[in-house]
Amino acid sequence: MKAYVYTDKSLERYAGRFVWLSVNTEAAETAAFLKKYPIPALPTLLVLDPKRDTVALRYVGGATVPQLRKMLDDAERSHRARMEAQTDRLLAEADQLASEGKQADAAKTYDAAIRTAPGRWTRLGRAAESLVYSLSLAGDRERCTARALELYPRLKGTMAAANVASTGLWCAIALKQDADVAKLETYTREAFDNKKIEMSNDDRSGLYMALIEARDFEGDDEGAIALRGEWVAFLEEAAAKATTPEQRTVYDSHRLSAYLDLGMPEKAVPMLEQSERDFPDDYNPPSRLAYAYKALEQYDKALAASDRALAKVYGPRKLAVLSVRADIYMAKGDAKTAKETLVQAIEYGKSLPEGQRPDKRIAAFEKRLAEMK
Amino acid sequence: MKRVLPLALMLLGALSTRAELPFIENDYQRAVREASAKNVPIFVEAWAPW
Numbered sequence: 001m002k003a004y005v006y007t008d009k010s011l012e013r014y015a016g017r018f019v020w021l022s023v024n025t026e027a028a029e030t031a032a033f034l035k036k037y038p039i040p041a042l043p044t045l046l047v048l049d050p051k052r053d054t055v056a057l058r059y060v061g062g063a064t065v066p067q068l069r070k071m072l073d074d075a076e077r078s079h080r081a082r083m084e085a086q087t088d089r090l091l092a093e094a095d096q097l098a099s100e101g102k103q104a105d106a107a108k109t110y111d112a113a114i115r116t117a118p119g120r121w122t123r124l125g126r127a128a129e130s131l132v133y134s135l136s137l138a139g140d141r142e143r144c145t146a147r148a149l150e151l152y153p154r155l156k157g158t159m160a161a162a163n164v165a166s167t168g169l170w171c172a173i174a175l176k177q178d179a180d181v182a183k184l185e186t187y188t189r190e191a192f193d194n195k196k197i198e199m200s201n202d203d204r205s206g207l208y209m210a211l212i213e214a215r216d217f218e219g220d221d222e223g224a225i226a227l228r229g230e231w232v233a234f235l236e237e238a239a240a241k242a243t244t245p246e247q248r249t250v251y252d253s254h255r256l257s258a259y260l261d262l263g264m265p266e267k268a269v270p271m272l273e274q275s276e277r278d279f280p281d282d283y284n285p286p287s288r289l290a291y292a293y294k295a296l297e298q299y300d301k302a303l304a305a306s307d308r309a310l311a312k313v314y315g316p317r318k319l320a321v322l323s324v325r326a327d328i329y330m331a332k333g334d335a336k337t338a339k340e341t342l343v344q345a346i347e348y349g350k351s352l353p354e355g356q357r358p359d360k361r362i363a364a365f366e367k368r369l370a371e372m373k
Numbered sequence: 374m375k376r377v378l379p380l381a382l383m384l385l386g387a388l389s390t391r392a393e394l395p396f397i398e399n400d401y402q403r404a405v406r407e408a409s410a411k412n413v414p415i416f417v418e419a420w421a422p423w
Contacts, residue, residue: 001418006394015394018416022396033401039419047419050408072416079414118412135389373405 001043001062008065014072018047019270047075048080051116054080083118090116091127098130103138107131110255111147132167144171145180152187154255157198162191166210173217186215205254208234212261225262233256239271241349245278256288265295276308283312287321294324299332316358323365335372342369 010270023030025039037046040060042341044143045068047057057075094109110131111264117124128151148168165187172180191197192207192267208231215224235255242248252275258269269292276285287309293302306325313321322345329338349362396418397404410414 001420007394011394016411016413018413019404019411020394020396021401021404021415021417022398023401023417024399025419026423027399030399030401033399034419037417037419042419043423044417044419046415046419048408048415048417050405050415051412056414075414075416083412116412336388 001068005063005065005068008066010069011072014069017076018072019050041306045071047071047079049079052082056196080118083116084121087113087117087121088123091123094127094130094134098134103134104140107134107140107143108140110134111371113373116150125155125158128155129163132164132171136167136171141171141175144168145175145177145184148172149180149185152184156190157194157196159191159197159203162194162197162199162203162207165191166207169210169214173213181214181217185211190216201234202250205231205235205238205251209254211255216257228258228262232262245275248350249275249279251286252288256292260292260295265292268292281312283309283317283321287313287324290321290324290328294328294331297331299328302328316349316352316356316361319349319358319361319365322348339369339372342372 014092015221017151023033025034025042037048037055042060043060045057045059045061045063046055049056056079057071059071063071063172068273082139090109090113094106095107097103098106110127113127114124114131117127128147132144132148132151135141135147135185135235145168148164148171152161152165152168155164165184167185169181172184188207188210192204192211208227212227215227232255235251235258239248239251239255241249248271252271254269256268259265269289272285272289272292275282276289279285289305290302290309293299293305303325304327306321309321310318310325322341326338326341326345329335329341344364346365346369349358349365352358397407404415404417
């Protein structure tokens with residue numbers, strides 16, 4: 001086979017797809033191998049799976065070039081199927097850990113899945129997005145940044161790449177790492193500008209936020225203002241194109257953020273009033289209105305909106321509404337009622353069942369209250 | 374003279390069609406390390422020089 005088969009040009013394409021081992025059964029250094037894999041006749045051809053230490057294919061006798069090609073194809077296919085099965089299991093395990101809130105463990109397992117993944121693994125994008133996101137939730141911003149930088153080039157041209165880059169960008173900004181911010185901003189921008197990537201308006205709006213944050217971080221006020229203007233125009237166009245009130249209100253929260261950022265809270269009022277009329281049972285429109293009116297320093301209107309929100313809100317979200325309410329009282333100069341509102345928020349938070357009890361938020365309120373005293 | 378050059382080129386061409394599969398000689402541990410790192414299987418040919 002050495003003389004006629006392995007020299008065939010058609011085998012060249014297999015060169016990098018296997019590691020090739022020639023075992024001279026007479027040579028002293030191959031004794032350990034032969035003890036593990038007894039060879040009854042020569043030649044014997046084997047395909048081994050190095051990770052599992054198992055035999056994937058065995059053939060006693062010589063092979064012609066077409067026979068060998070067939071064997072290699074078969075072996076590669078079954079190797080790939082086994083690796084994919086293992087990688088998919090790791091991905092499912094990581095998803096499970098992430099949904100249990102064990103973000104650091106989930107990140108480790110996503111990493112393991114990505115490491116064992118065979119080439120062209122179709123779930124790489126989702127695994128990479130989940131990995132970077134879990135790292136950011138776990139507060140491991142160093143690895144979040146580093147992994148985003150490493151994974152982006154492998155995903156380039158996909159929505160997953162855009163999400164990996166923008167999540168990494170937030171992490172890098174939090175770390176104040178200039179060089180990493182610059183690189184991840186370039187990646188995010190590249191994905192943002194790529195017309196071939198199918199992107200929901202929500203996704204695009206999220207990328208705007210990351211890009212604006214990066215401009216702010218760079219101290220580029222002009223660039224940040226221009227981008228905010230572009231973001232608002234984009235959101236307004238998307239909302240104008242909405243064919244139902246449900247579709248239109250999807251943009252309310254991002255539009256409110258954008259208007260507040262631009263120092264134009266008054267522009268948020270008509271849309272939020274419209275949403276409140278369209279969805280009288282929803283606490284979101286009045287709770288957002290309270291925010292907008294507070295920014296406009298119209299405290300009575302802000303409190304009235306807060307009252308309407310409080311009448312409808314339930315669960316952990318109520319703490320957010322109470323927090324804004326405390327801010328309104330503070331801005332109004334009524335520190336006493338602001339404190340009472342915080343006390344009320346803390347009591348309510350503690351009354352929530354485990355699983356819904358926002359411990360971090362409660363702690364933040366307690367700290368705030370202590371500072372006010 | 375005219376025929377010599379094409380013949381030489383043909384010979385060179387024929388030589389370059391020889392594939393070189395990068396066989397590791399006898400070192401199983403090294404093969405395992407390389408295959409694990411590259412995430413590919415190991416092809417083994419067991420033979421004897423007789």
